[in-house]
Amino acid sequence: MSSLPPVEPVPAASVAGFDHECDVLVVGFGCAGAAAAYEAAAAGADVLVLERAGGPGGSSAVSGGELYLGGGTAVQKACGFEDTPDDMFAYLMAALGPHADEEKLRLYCDGSVEHFEWFRERGLTFNESLYDAPSWMPPTQDGLMWLGENAWPYNTIARPAPRGHRPATESFGGWMIMEKLVAAATEAGAVAHADTQATNLVIGDDGRVAGVVARRYGAPLTYRARRAVILTTGGFVDSEELLRQHAPVLLGHGKVSDGLDDGSGIRMAAAAGAATRRMSVVEIALTALPAMLTRGMLVNGLGQRFVNEDVYPGLFSVAAVLHQPGPYWAILDEEGYEDIPKRDLWGVRPRFVAETLTELEESLGMPPGALESTVGVYNRHAERGEDPYFHKDAKWLRPLRPPYAAIDPRRGFGAGDRESSGTGVAGFTLGGLHTTVDGAVLDQSGRPIPGLYAAGRASSGIHGDGYISGTSLGDGTFFGRRAGRAAAGRPLPGGTLVTEG
Ligand SMILES: Cc1cc2nc3c(=O)[nH]c(=O)nc-3n(C[C@H](O)[C@H](O)[C@H](O)COP(=O)(O)OP(=O)(O)OC[C@H]3O[C@@H](n4cnc5c(N)ncnc54)[C@H](O)[C@@H]3O)c2cc1C
Structure with missing residues (x-):
């Protein structure tokens, strides 16, 4: 018998009247949610963001803030390194593999310089200096660090260039990234409802995701999304039962999270027919x-x-x-x-x-x-x-x-x-909902579930069996942006055309 709360979708016809309405409803205000909310609002959509905690941040805000970016960013150039999207792609295919997602990774590497500039345009600063030794977390304000690119055998696979980009603060910098992204989303017009936990998707007669049922201080609330719901609820390392089912390798070890990664978004979507991918894949850190x-x-x-x-x-x-x-x-x-x-x-x-x-x-x-x-x-x-x-x-x-x-x-x-x-071991999960490069959540037959998107650790991103620091905040924001644009009806270039089922 499962101890997990029920997540079956609720028929729209059973909702007497919605308490709130918007075009795009983002569930979860971490890095993927903030990037999605910003882009959807900047594209003209009326955006609401639900966050179960007392405020935005999620695991993103307590993270190290390392962003895996390259292909020739301004910081790389200023530090004297030449880099190309092809070298970045070759390194990540090996280091995030075997079985890294080639389509997502190609787009991520090709768009990396633009994504770096996007962070700078949102007000994030990176110092033009390199921390030149292997480290989990440099105790300096250097803006660039190696993440194994110069180590054998990877230095035989791609021309090495450091690609760990760090916001200008000592040690952990996740809070700074979130401060800038939350401000950007808010200024673009997204409105956040804190202390509000989505519990079920609402689905119309036509099979389209029409909103969510949520709870605030124990009281039920309903939200209608005229265009789409984007799930950016994080991974599932904090659910012992989901770990037992999908990623038992992390059982008994420490959790790299803010304590709220219980996989609720993954479960809500799966209950509505969504497929998942690579649920056993995890990030592991040995102390x-x-x-x-x-x-x-x-x-x-x-x-x-x-x-x-x-x-x-x-x-x-x-x-x-x-x-x-x-x-x-x-x-x-x-x-x-x-x-x-x-x-x-x-x-x-x-x-x-x-x-x-x-x-x-x-x-x-x-x-x-x-x-x-x-x-x-x-x-x-x-x-x-x-x-x-x-x-x-x-x-x-x-x-x-x-x-x-x-x-x-x-x-x-x-x-x-x-x-x-x-x-001496801690980790977090990397598997999640099966999505297109534009964040559309796919069903068991590979067809998009109309009106449903996901990004960040609620989805399966660029990772195969490996993990490199900076690729979680990196792909969460990159594909969060794409999901936000697509949900608002203004997809960014580079996606494949998919027809909603
Ligand atoms: C200590 C630490 C250091 C790390 N360092 C790095 C690093 O340097 N670089 C890197 O790339 N990654 C790092 N990571 C990993 C990275 O922070 C996470 O994988 C990433 O932030 C996940 O982003 P997200 O937007 O998917 O989820 P989150 O940032 O966790 O956001 C999800 C949000 O959704 C909310 N939520 C969940 N369920 C619901 C619901 N049902 N209704 C409403 N809201 C809900 C949560 O409260 C949360 O705020 C680190 C993590 C930790 C904990």
């Missing part, structure tokens, strides 16, 4: 610091290396959590630890230190000789500036010497010496 791993190594519970440590951290996280026996350890020597700038240490300290690898592997519960053998092979090649197993960049290669340290990702960032009950 291990690139600054440590590049200077040392990441090993599995058997003391073996398994990945190039200077790839985008989400990719070493996937390699570990999905494919290797845990627990995972960052192994480092004292010289490497001392070499890390304090600002990149994030309060993380070794869990075990030892003069010999025999001692260290015993403390970590590894088979005798396991770590000794891994470090021995690594050192032999590092002496010559080589890493024939995983091709870590030569600038990080140096034989590890005693004393050694092991860092435990389960302790989390900033935990110091404290014990932690976490798994």
Whole structure:
């Protein structure tokens, strides 16, 4: 028996009179909802936005604010990098793959410079400087960062250029993006109703989505959408039951969300016949610091290396959590630890230190000789500036010497010496409603459900089995914009013509 609230669509004929009416009704005021609301209102539609929380923001507002953009943006040029949409596409096809969505990705890469300028026109500023080391989140105001483009094997697939664009604020910048996008949507004429949770779609006799039923402080409300409803309600990492059904790999791990990603929009649309895609695909982050791993190594519970440590951290996280026996350890020597700038240490300290690898592997519960053998092979090649197993960049290669340290990702960032009950892993979901490049939600037969659109993590976007930071805010806003325009009857160029069923 399901513990999930019922979401069956309500027949329009059963609604005696609608409490509110608009042309385009956007459900969810995160980045995808704000982009959709702005574009629909700018195209002349009368727009209402429903938000179940007390105000706009969603996971977008608490996010890092990294935006994956490229193809030759002004910031890339100012920092001395040449880039093309083709190189960006080749990198993302590999890094977001296998099975990245080729059609959406092509449009995303071809439109990336324009999308960057769209952010600037909405008032977002990006400093013209590069943070030149692998990181989850640079502790600086640099406007550009690498997201694994210069790491093997990706540097053999496409010409490397940094594409992580960051708003001009230190550390987490999602709040700044949302501040600008909410202001833009509001100035364009979109009106928000906060504390208002959509619970069911309303469907007319002709099969067209005609609005939603919602609840505010427990009281029911009905909304009519003359043109379309756009679902931008986020993903489903906060629903244990949906995780159990579709993405059990995240069960028991931390949640990368604002706590309201319960998949309500996906469920409402699915109950009305919508198809979903890639519901098992997730973003996974292992609480291990690139600054440590590049200077040392990441090993599995058997003391073996398994990945190039200077790839985008989400990719070493996937390699570990999905494919290797845990627990995972960052192994480092004292010289490497001392070499890390304090600002990149994030309060993380070794869990075990030892003069010999025999001692260290015993403390970590590894088979005798396991770590000794891994470090021995690594050192032999590092002496010559080589890493024939995983091709870590030569600038990080140096034989590890005693004393050694092991860092435990389960302790989390900033935990110091404290014990932690976490798994050292957190993530969010990437699968969702099956949509066209213009956000039209498709049914099980591949036909658009009339009057229904979706974008952001409520939909399946550009991702295959991989994730790169910045591609969620990136594709959420890019395809949110397209959905807003299409819902208002003024689609942006580049879409395929689809006939509503
Ligand atoms: C700590 C953290 C760091 C991150 N860093 C990055 C990063 O740097 N770059 C990046 O690209 N991504 C990052 N992400 C991921 C990214 O923030 C999200 O995937 C993205 O913001 C999703 O956008 P969205 O518009 O689809 O959903 P959200 O921003 O979550 O918005 C959905 C909104 O819908 C509302 N809602 C839900 N259901 C209903 C309903 N039934 N009725 C009314 N309202 C409803 C929610 O309250 C919410 O406000 C990060 C996430 C977190 C939590």
